[in-house]
Amino acid sequence: MSGRVQCVLCPHMCVLDPGQRGRCTVRLNVEGELVSLVYGRPVAVNVDPVEKKPLFHFLPGSDVFSIATAGCNLRCRFCQNWEISQAAPEDVAPYDLPPEAVVDSALEYGCRAIAYTYTEPMVCIEYVRDTAVLARERGLASILVTAGYVNPGPLMELAEYVDAANVDLKSISDSYYRDVCGGTLAPVLDTLRILKDSGTWVEVTNLVVPTLNDGKEELEELAGWVLDNLGPDTPLHFSRFFPMYRLTDLPPTPIETLAEARETALGMGLHHVYVGNAVTTDGMVTRCPACGAELVVREGYLVTRMDIQDSACSHCSEPVAGIWE
Amino acid sequence: MILTLVLMTWALLFTGSRPEGEGTVRLPAVIEHIMALAGDERPWARPIEAADMELMEELEESGWTTFHAAEWWVKKDEDER
Numbered sequence: 068m069s070g071r072v073q074c075v076l077c078p079h080m081c082v083l084d085p086g087q088r089g090r091c092t093v094r095l096n097v098e099g100e101l102v103s104l105v106y107g108r109p110v111a112v113n114v115d116p117v118e119k120k121p122l123f124h125f126l127p128g129s130d131v132f133s134i135a136t137a138g139c140n141l142r143c144r145f146c147q148n149w150e151i152s153q154a155a156p157e158d159v160a161p162y163d164l165p166p167e168a169v170v171d172s173a174l175e176y177g178c179r180a181i182a183y184t185y186t187e188p189m190v191c192i193e194y195v196r197d198t199a200v201l202a203r204e205r206g207l208a209s210i211l212v213t214a215g216y217v218n219p220g221p222l223m224e225l226a227e228y229v230d231a232a233n234v235d236l237k238s239i240s241d242s243y244y245r246d247v248c249g250g251t252l253a254p255v256l257d258t259l260r261i262l263k264d265s266g267t268w269v270e271v272t273n274l275v276v277p278t279l280n281d282g283k284e285e286l287e288e289l290a291g292w293v294l295d296n297l298g299p300d301t302p303l304h305f306s307r308f309f310p311m312y313r314l315t316d317l318p319p320t321p322i323e324t325l326a327e328a329r330e331t332a333l334g335m336g337l338h339h340v341y342v343g344n345a346v347t348t349d350g351m352v353t354r355c356p357a358c359g360a361e362l363v364v365r366e367g368y369l370v371t372r373m374d375i376q377d378s379a380c381s382h383c384s385e386p387v388a389g390i391w392e
Numbered sequence: 393m394i395l396t397l398v399l400m401t402w403a404l405l406f407t408g409s410r411p412e413g414e415g416t417v418r419l420p421a422v423i424e425h426i427m428a429l430a431g432d433e434r435p436w437a438r439p440i441e442a443a444d445m446e447l448m449e450e451l452e453e454s455g456w457t458t459f460h461a462a463e464w465w466v467k468k469d470e471d472e473r
Contacts, residue, residue: 073467079437086445090438094462095448104448106460142438156457157447163455193462221465249437 076192077140078254090249091190091306105136105244106194108161109169110151111185111306114176116368120212121304121343122186123353124389125231125268127285127363128370131210132173134164135185136194141214142249143237144313145276152186153312166198170205180208180230189217192225199228211235211267215258216250222258226265233270233304234259234358238280239289256292263297268390272343274327275320275328277308290332290340299338300356300388305329307344320348338388354374357385 070085074094080088083096093105115133117126137159139152141354146152162174173181181202183195188211197237199209208230237257241252262269271293275281278304286305293303305328307320325342329350342350346367353363353375359378360382364372374381378391451457 071469072460073469074465075467076462076465079434081440084441086442087440088443090434090440091443092438095443095459097445097448097459100470101462101466102459103462104457104459106458109459140438157451161456192430193460196464218465245436249434297472 070096071110072096072099072101074101074220077189077220078251079140080218089140090189091140092189093136102241103191103193104156104348105138105161105191107163107165108156109134109164110137110154110159110161111135112162112164112172114178115182115184116320117180117210117368118365118368120182120210120233121272121306121341122210122231122233122268122270122389123304123341123365124270124302124339125210126179126208126252126390126392128181128371130177132169132176132178132207133178133182133184135183135188136191137161138190139185139187139214140190140250141187141218142213144247145308146312147309148185149312149331166194167260168203168311169198170207173202173207174205178207180210182210182212182219184210185210187216187222189215189225192217192221193304195346196210196225199225213258214248214250215255215262217254217258219257219261223263226262226267229262229265230265231268231270233272234262234288236271236273236293238273239285239292240280243280247276247373256296256323260296263301270304271297272304272306274306274308275325276314277317277320277324279317281320281328283325283327286328286364287331287335290328290335290337293332294336299336300338302336302341302369303332304341304343305332307342309344322346326350353387355380355383355385355387358383362387 073082079090085096088095100143113133114130117129117131137154168251188195211229211232242251244250305325309319329340338356351365362374375391379386452459
């Protein structure tokens with residue numbers, strides 16, 4: 068058919084005839100030209116603590132200007148932000164916020180970074196790129212909170228402007244990605260390696276869903292992959308599931324499951340393993356990988372103690388991985 | 393898509409695939425994987441949809457949505473245009 072285009076942004080590689088839009092719902096073929104429907108039109112705008120992303124080793128205690136456009140190229144049955152991520156652009160009233168306005172607002176609110184978060188930032192990559200370029204020019208960092216379901220080419224171009232990323236590694240099982248998320252595993256693993264190699268500060272989140280991906284062996288395999296491919300200093304967050312969207316028939320993740328996963332991952336050699344979406348005593352604390360002293364203590368999203376000086380433990384001077392200042 | 397066709401042809405001609413049962417042909421796993429990646433048949437993913445273009449144009453004119461050129465990562469089938 069005349070005017071057919073193929074979007075090669077993400078692994079879905081949607082082939083679109085005029086009038087069709089991709090699986091993300093936000094990239095549309097208009098008379099043979101692919102357009103983004105959400106450029107400069109975020110549907111969520113907030114000032115958040117960076118700990119909420121979660122990023123525990125990147126500018127702790129700072130505020131980040133957080134934006135999200137509608138749409139996502141996955142359709143996770145447990146999505147915690149499904150009202151906007153699974154919505155089409157016509158379903159949610161947007162703000163008019165071009166890149167310049169995002170940067171101006173972030174500075175006005177005293178933020179140190181802009182986070183592209185809540186939904187999938189990769190599906191509005193043009194908006195993210197243009198904003199991130201401007202942000203860097205004006206001294207602001209850029210943070211991606213992403214499922215990482217994107218092709219290597221676009222990712223590598225964008226990574227140049229990204230300072231930190233939290234990537235959802237939803238499972239280490241390809242069938243889980245297919246059955247529960249509408250995607251595949253391999254591209255996500257590639258994304259993690261590419262971001263790490265590009266010098267972006269990377270933290271990993273795994274949402275532990277009861278009965279679906281909470282097996283001890285699976286969680287061990289996931290932690291082992293992070294250890295082997297991203298290194299022992301990469302923070303790993305085991306996050307608590309709450310019944311949501313299409314998985315309302317499952318209970319919240321037991322705290323014991325998360326604590327056990329954390330202990331296992333620490334025992335395997337990862338230095339920084341956290342528990343998210345839950346109140347725990349040890350699961351929110353950053354410890355020195357050498358002397359074990361408590362370095363960063365958090366209560367909720369609030370940093371209550373910070374014993375890191377010049378990127379090192381203030382007790383034994385062991386370097387602690389992260390971007391601390 | 394051209395690459396897919398070339399690889400599929402190559403596979404059928406040179407990899408010794410044999411007809412299986414009544415008229416079915418078993419493709420090598422790698423070719424099946426390539427087809428899965430290139431094709432639109434992905435029951436596990438959100439389907440590709442036709443948009444209501446009249447509505448889209450109205451929303452674009454009102455400023456609700458944008459028609460921002462996304463020429464950065466796109467391929468066009470020039471032969472068919």
